[in-house]
Amino acid sequence: MAAFIVLPFLVLLLASSSLSVNIDFTYNGFKSATNLSLDGYAGITSNGVLQLTNDTSKVTGHAFFSSPIQMLRNTRSMTPTTISFSTIFVFDIITARKVGGHGLAFAVAPTKTLRGGCCRYLGLLNSSNNGNSSNHVFAIEFDTIPKSSMLVDIHENEVGVDINSIVPNISITTSYYANNSKTVNFKLESGQPIQTWINYDGVAKILNVTVAPFSVGKPSRPLISLPIDLSPILKKYMYVGFSSSTGEISSSHYILGWSFRANGMARSLDLSHLPLPPQPMKDSPTSKFSRIKIGVISSIAMLLLVALAFFVSWHLRQRAKLAETLEDWELDYPHRFAYKDLYKATKGFKETELLGSGGFGLVYKGTLPCSGEEVAVKKISSNSRQGVREFVAEVVCLGRMRHRNLVQLQGWCKRNEELLLVYELMPNGSLDTFLFEGEKCGLLSWDQRFKILKGVALGLLYLHEEWEQVVVHRDIKSSNVLLDADMNGRLGDFGLARLYDRGKNPHTTLMVGTFGYIAPEVSRTGKPMASSDVFAYGILLLEVACGRRPIQHDAPMEQLLLKDWVRECKMRGQILEAVDPKLGESYVKEEVDLVLKLGLVCSQSIPEVRPTMRQVIQYLNRDDSLADDVALVFSEADFLDLASLNSYLSSIATVSSSSLSGGRCERVR
Incomplete structure (x- = not known):
């Protein structure tokens, strides 16, 4: 009988241990790492480096600790509290070309199988859920390339704090404090390992983020010190790990070592035993000669093939057709689409994509190239009685409206004297x-x-x-x-x-x-x-x-x-x-x-x-x-003078206080 009582207790004890608030682990390399969940392009190299992405365009990679961590206490209370946690990791971003992208992030998420998009979304979120409070995602991003101007954050080489959005709440150029005062900037894409310390005090509600090159010890002053209460953002159980993505330009993103602890300070990594990531192959003299030879042959061929001149001319005309010059004020208004994106979305405003026409413009069906979302694009001529700037200001203001019986205005574009409005597509x-x-x-x-x-x-x-x-x-x-x-x-x-x-x-x-x-x-x-x-x-x-x-x-x-x-x-x-x-x-x-x-x-x-x-x-x-x-x-013709109209309005007000009198029936002055 005692065994039957003890057994359920042991089962509950084991279950609770997998959701412990005191999780503590250290990976000095990942060659024999267990309890990691990998997806996308993430994997572990032969010498034990955790690789999030390789040098492939438009891919994502995720690596999360497999077990959930209890992040909130007193969840039944009106004021749940967040636990303290600390993490240390070393990462390396290696680019085979002069520039790469897009960066990586340390993430605390409600799931270890994120459905994030590539490019600017760093594998965390996507165009449909970016900015939603229901995401419950907290991340420290290491951004190596400017995001789209539509996403506000257009800077690069920055460390930022993301709350349910890939637009940071705060972002600072990657640097560290030497001698507690002097700021030393460095590149995330330097190809050299970078060490990061992230500490969150759940009692004082302070987040500290510190970064420094591998060869520099931990600076005494953090790069970011942000007062923030994470209890409204985090759920009771969360997963911790890394997320990364590439775009048209790409980099290989590596994690060399990782230490994490809940309710305490993470243990220091053994830097001397961390594995090194694979380095990009350098050009040999033979390959350089081959490229020179190919270039000479190509140049001669271009001179001989006069027919290509027509193609080049056509290509330049197409580029000029899609070119647009932005005025300074246009950058102040969000929800702006690039003209070339709308041109591609509507197949060059092809007649087969025409949905309808009216006195003020033509409406085309389109599919946005980045997100694949179907939209309706209306081309209208600018109103000469109203400045284009004022028109756009009102359009942007209208874009904030949300109602189930209004078609959502998603954005705008101006090119020369032409204005384009982008709406969600109504299928019927x-x-x-x-x-x-x-x-x-x-x-x-x-x-x-x-x-x-x-x-x-x-x-x-x-x-x-x-x-x-x-x-x-x-x-x-x-x-x-x-x-x-x-x-x-x-x-x-x-x-x-x-x-x-x-x-x-x-x-x-x-x-x-x-x-x-x-x-x-x-x-x-x-x-x-x-x-x-x-x-x-x-x-x-x-x-x-x-x-x-x-x-x-x-x-x-x-x-x-x-x-x-x-x-x-x-x-x-x-x-x-x-x-x-x-x-x-x-x-x-x-x-x-x-x-x-x-x-x-x-x-x-x-x-x-x-x-x-x-x-x-x-x-x-x-x-x-x-x-x-x-x-x-x-x-109006039935009333010959103002007195008769006032008399009529007064009679209506006395007919029925519940009919048309409320708010509209008042005397004409």
Whole structure:
């Protein structure tokens, strides 16, 4: 009986030992190393050097201690604490050419099988998760090549601290302090071993990082001393190890020795017994002569092959076509794509990649060469009434918006007078294709149409009231409502959008938009307001319910303007006569009746009597009722003077406090 009691206890004891907070190991070379998990291009050379990558382009390599380490105590408490840990390692970066890349990192991660990308991502993260707080990745990076300017960190030969992102929280040029004051810089790609000390005090919450060449002892002053609490970043159990990657240019990344200890100081390495990495082969006199001989023959051949001159000329023209000169201010705005990347993504803006066209530009399907992500690229001409710099500033600001019913604006590019906007790709295209070309893509049911209209309303509410500034879209129409894989409506194309601070009036601007959707007051004042977006949304409501464009040129005169025709049907008490005949009887009459009446309310000529988007959503969700006696048919011409208009607005306010009076019905001054 005692044996049965003791046995489970021993099992629990053994299990807990594998997750110990007091792990302590030292590798003076890795020839007989155990308890290491390797993947990618990582491996151990014959003389015991841990190799993360070789001189191969665009590869990654990882080497982690196989057992997880308990990094947090009191995890059930409201304030878990991080353990202290210390590590010492010696690494060497060897480049066969003059330059290499991209570097390596010591990493603390929740898994030992990272799915990180190559190049600038150092094998830690990738384009889809970079910067996410859910990564729980802490790393000390040794960066040997500038990252993309889109990733902010454009420096090289630096030591940095990464928190859930490959953009460092802090980075300092690789150096050490001699005599506790003088800074001595050195190259990570010197080809000589470099020793690193990393210590984290979980009580004082201080991170110290020290680096020095192999021949120099540990400096008394760390290169980086950063106050940081790792408890929100780390999970209870984490893995420690190394990650590295190469890009178009490459290096071989080696670890010669490694010591680690949790809850204590790591033991010093025996530097005299560390193995040396393989050195790149030096050119022999014979190989040099061979190269000279080949060069002479190639030069003579180039002179004889006159036909190649045409190819060279064509190649130079292509380079000139893709060349771009950046102005200084462009570097201040993130999310900028290189023109050549967008050119390659769209196959040179090939006609076969064209998704659609409109009055303000062409939209192409593209696949980004680095990440493989599918995008939509819109080419537009710059607005001569607004500076390009101001335009880009607004585009970058819009790129920060996040809402499930808005198409994500991912970035921009400027080349000469041409502006390009990059959006996420919507697989089901635009709403107008389904409404007016149903034979190609299928008929939209009423349930689908109603859901799409609700989604667009939610997106507009976010723009008008829930984001940090008021955003007026200025081009709401069915062709700018895009459908994702689940047929959800998402408002896209922010090329004409304008932003202004809450409580302030927007500046007068050039009247833009699409005929049939432009509110009457915009043609007079040129001022984009949230109420003008509501007008366009009202036209969209009618368009979706009736299956007709706002202006039907081939229709009888009385049906030429969709809004006037629906208004006439309402006056005759036959509003359902305007419903899209393609729906047959397959629709909910109450919902269609609501959408048509709400479309008339939203598209009234007088902006003061239009509802807000919050009220529109309340009507669509049946949280509020649309009073039938609220005027749906009046236009601006029905009011001969200001007094009659004020009288009318006052009468509306007394009809129903729950209808259109909230927020919009106020006297004209």
